[in-house]
Amino acid sequence: MDLTTACTLLKEYPFDDNFYLTIISEQFSPDTTDDISAGYWELYGFESIDKRILRWAGYSYDIFLSEFFSTKTAQAGLMKMSAYTLHGYHEQNKHRNNHKPQFSTLVNHFRMLNQHEIEMFNHLKPTSDFVMSTFAIEVRYYLRELQLEV
Template sequence: MSNIVVIGAGIAGISSALSLQRSLPHAKITILAEKFSPHLTSDIAAGYWMPYLVSFPQPDLLNRICRDTFEYISSLVKKEDAGAMWQSGYDVSREEREVPHWASLVKGFRRLSQEELDGFGGGYKSGHFFTTLALEPTTYIAYATREFLSKGGMIRQGRVKSLHELTAEFDTIINCSGLGARDLVGDDQVSPIRGQVLRVRAPRVKHFFCDGDYYCLLNSNFVVVGGTHDEGEWDTRVNEETARKIMEENVKRIPELKGAEIISHHVGLRPFRTSLRIEKETIRNAEGRETTVIHNYGHGGSGITLFWGCARRVVELLDIERSHL
């Protein structure tokens, strides 16, 4: 029987564990993580399905990963405790932009007229209206964890210093350590893109809005107002001046936000990598014994957009027959 350890309990870790469990019902699967939800980067995400701040040089595979995730989130909408929902809104830009590769996946994708763009102020030149999916990460991680535990999955707390310390106990390691991969496997291609956001109560806001700098994304109990994308910045303290500017700029674009009650402030570090790492490696211990490692990290600002496609890819990389996927 396979004895598999998944490092990381964020959206990448729990989903990889679940996907493996569904394909290998007899395997022993343990999630091993230093920290758990709701204290993770995954919990800070608004959870919108929209590729953003991610790099991957294989467009066909990336499209498949995006599609698999979109279809999976769509299947979760009917489960009331999974945190999935459809959301409609505006994605605008000050540049002329081509139709994105994912336009055919989302619903009702249409180009905005100049009159609609002018309605936001800000000198926008192009933009689209569409309906996409949102998956509230904290709710989903709790849902996925319940399923994982109910099917015999195990969870353990601990910090892993080196993959080699796991090779005596496990035959397969799935590395979903996000930004932690920088230390864990010495990967200096991984770096943070800091994001600061506010959660506010704004019941008059009915559509999401995003212009690449500022955004306003709806969850069921609050609206996430953002944000920053500070490359290479590790500071997780809330900057009050930044928070004030984020609110001010969003109110200029979405007047319904005016007077919104601030619930909380958050800062998260997006685990960016020069290329998303979803690949297999074999490591050897001092006695020459081989252990399979599948890396699944570096999702940047798209961890919720990619998580299920990546989790399926983990299974595929373990050479489990496609018919089981």
């Protein structure tokens, strides 16, 4: 179980006197590889996406969204940003890249780019693109904030 899961459980059962949570780890921050990683939310790398994966992806997006609007955003190294995703570099995979991704309903401000916007990236010759709001996380700060919650 990771810290995000532990914090989620604590939020789900805040007043349950019978609920105890202990995190056991060989090492804690700052002595883990997570401390040098960075997080970026986008659903990718799946051949097929089922309802279960979409539910998990939406759940994690909602966690980052609520964290972004909390008072600990700056301390947690959480940034909300617009992400432009380009497909079909130099028209590769042209037949596969002009659809709206399944996760488009999970994120804020999702839209396909119009032809004028695509032309701004003409040097890359993309076949389709979209923009959405997503999150980048500086993990060493985020882990530190999560540890304060447990």
